[in-house]
Amino acid sequence: MRRATVYRYSVPMEAGVVLRNQRLKTRDGFLVSLWQDEKTGWGEIAPLPGFSLEDMSQAQDAVQHGLSQWVQGASLPAVASAFSALPSVAFGLSCADAELRDELPPVLSTRCAPLCHGDPNELYARLGALPGDFRGRKVAKVKVGLYESVGDGLNVSMLLEALPELHLRLDANRSWTPVKAEGFARHVASELRSRIAFIEEPCLTRGQSRDFARLTGIAIAWDESVRETGFTVQAEPGLAAIIIKPTLTGSLMRCRQLIAQAHAAGLEAVISSSLESSLGLTQLARIAQWLTPDTIPGLDTLDLMHTQLLRRWPGSELPLTDASDLEIVWQSK
Numbered sequence: 001m002r003r004a005t006v007y008r009y010s011v012p013m014e015a016g017v018v019l020r021n022q023r024l025k026t027r028d029g030f031l032v033s034l035w036q037d038e039k040t041g042w043g044e045i046a047p048l049p050g051f052s053l054e055d056m057s058q059a060q061d062a063v064q065h066g067l068s069q070w071v072q073g074a075s076l077p078a079v080a081s082a083f084s085a086l087p088s089v090a091f092g093l094s095c096a097d098a099e100l101r102d103e104l105p106p107v108l109s110t111r112c113a114p115l116c117h118g119d120p121n122e123l124y125a126r127l128g129a130l131p132g133d134f135r136g137r138k139v140a141k142v143k144v145g146l147y148e149s150v151g152d153g154l155n156v157s158m159l160l161e162a163l164p165e166l167h168l169r170l171d172a173n174r175s176w177t178p179v180k181a182e183g184f185a186r187h188v189a190s191e192l193r194s195r196i197a198f199i200e201e202p203c204l205t206r207g208q209s210r211d212f213a214r215l216t217g218i219a220i221a222w223d224e225s226v227r228e229t230g231f232t233v234q235a236e237p238g239l240a241a242i243i244i245k246p247t248l249t250g251s252l253m254r255c256r257q258l259i260a261q262a263h264a265a266g267l268e269a270v271i272s273s274s275l276e277s278s279l280g281l282t283q284l285a286r287i288a289q290w291l292t293p294d295t296i297p298g299l300d301t302l303d304l305m306h307t308q309l310l311r312r313w314p315g316s317e318l319p320l321t322d323a324s325d326l327e328i329v330w331q332s333k
Contacts, residue, residue: 041100
């Protein structure tokens with residue numbers, strides 16, 4: 001016998017969270033609970049406004065349709081693969097299925113690249129205390145492209161000069177013109193550039209980003225490109241990594257394929273958050289520990305939220321909201 005329940009959540013966000021010029025006041029999504037043979041599996045389906053192909057209404061319709069098929073005997077991997085055009089649905093359902101079948105390993109690593117923000121003194125102390133990765137590097141992340149690129153360059157230089165063991169991942173979200181990208185690089189000394197692990201999509205087009213890497217010697221990573229039709233994973237001059245955001249990418253199977261292709265091409269594959277709840281983040285941490293154990297994931301987003309959901313992130317003091325406190329929007333009969 002199979003049973004399924006879909007819950008809706010809405011978690012208040014910190015006031016300063018802005019995505020593509022849109023202030024995000026709450027993080028909204030669905031939690032899916034599957035039950036079969038005395039086992040339970042959970043998944044999170046949370047389209048990200050401004051980034052996901054699907055919205056909440058489309059996701060809800062799809063998950064209810066898919067789970068109706070599953071409780072009647074359909075294979076959930078097959079159901080999830082049918083929603084490739086709705087990545088958050090495909091990923092959430094595949095995670096719930098993986099838990100149900102004990103495929104998703106229980107061990108998670110809380111290592112993640114911290115986001116650099118807040119009080120400078122506290123930030124420097126936090127970065128100085130970071131443990132190293134398997135290469136001994138302290139790895140952190142900086143959002144760039146929100147303000148003037150020259151200021152970004154000065155800020156990055158200051159961090160790298162102050163902390164000689166620090167390596168930075170930068171995320172520009174295709175926000176720079178070639179002129180602005182050049183302005184950033186001009187304010188990062190050449191001897192510091194090798195400690196920029198990569199910049200995620202510095203420019204609007206892949207061609208401009210490739211030119212940036214060639215002219216500056218600063219490595220790049222594909223993020224948005226990974227989710228575009230026709231994208232293929234391949235080694236390129238100046239390319240260091242691909243970023244995999246499962247909520248925006250699709251099923252667990254699709255994510256595993258991309259990771260395998262990246263490793264075969266000699267590239268890093270970095271698992272990264274799309275502002276999931278603590279439930280989703282703990283699952284992403286388990287996936288990262290399983291499939292990319294030598295790469296620190298980008299999961300430092302929980303502090304942007306006011307509460308945790310269902311499962312605690314180890315060490316977090318945020319209050320926890322249990323499933324019993326959430327609205328049930330669909331339940332199998």
